[in-house]
Amino acid sequence: MTQGDRAKQFMPFDAMKGLKEALRDREERHSRVEKRDLSEDTMAEIAEQLVKVEAGATVELLYYHSFHEVTVKGRVSKIDFVYRYLLIGAEKVFFDDIYELTIVD
Numbered sequence: 386m387t388q389g390d391r392a393k394q395f396m397p398f399d400a401m402k403g404l405k406e407a408l409r410d411r412e413e414r415h416s417r418v419e420k421r422d423l424s425e426d427t428m429a430e431i432a433e434q435l436v437k438v439e440a441g442a443t444v445e446l447l448y449y450h451s452f453h454e455v456t457v458k459g460r461v462s463k464i465d466f467v468y469r470y471l472l473i474g475a476e477k478v479f480f481d482d483i484y485e486l487t488i489v490d
Contacts, residue, residue, distance in 0.1 A: 402428075417452035423484065434486040438464055447485040448468070448478050458489065 396432055423431075438444060445458040463472035469480040 418454060420449045420453075420482075420483070426483075431483055431486050433482075434488060435464075435471075435480060435483075437488060438486075440464060443469075443489040444473070445487045445489055446473075446478065446483055449484065450478075450484045454484065 440461055440463060442461050443459065444461055446457070447454060447456050449455075457473060457476060457478075459473040459476075461471055461473055464470075465472075471478045471480075471483075
């Protein structure tokens with residue numbers, strides 16, 4: 386028996402192939418939430434914070450993305466007031482999706 390054939394004997398075997406992916410998909414669908422509406426006061430607070438944000442600042446925000454509420458902390462690499470989004474790393478966060486914004490430094 387060659388060493389390659391012998392190694393195949395001990396490879397992990399998944400008797401229920403695809404079960405883990407199906408369970409993960411089902412769990413993801415159950416954890417989905419609808420986008421919530423913000424009050425005028427909250428929207429004004431967020432707008433005030435957005436005016437203070439500059440490229441290079443570290444921020445922490447809670448925002449809506451793909452049926453989930455996501456919290457991210459990172460450095461703002463770009464802020465675009467025309468198209469209304471922040472770029473944090475590779476993640477583009479639109480102003481309308483932001484629930485909470487805190488400037489860390």
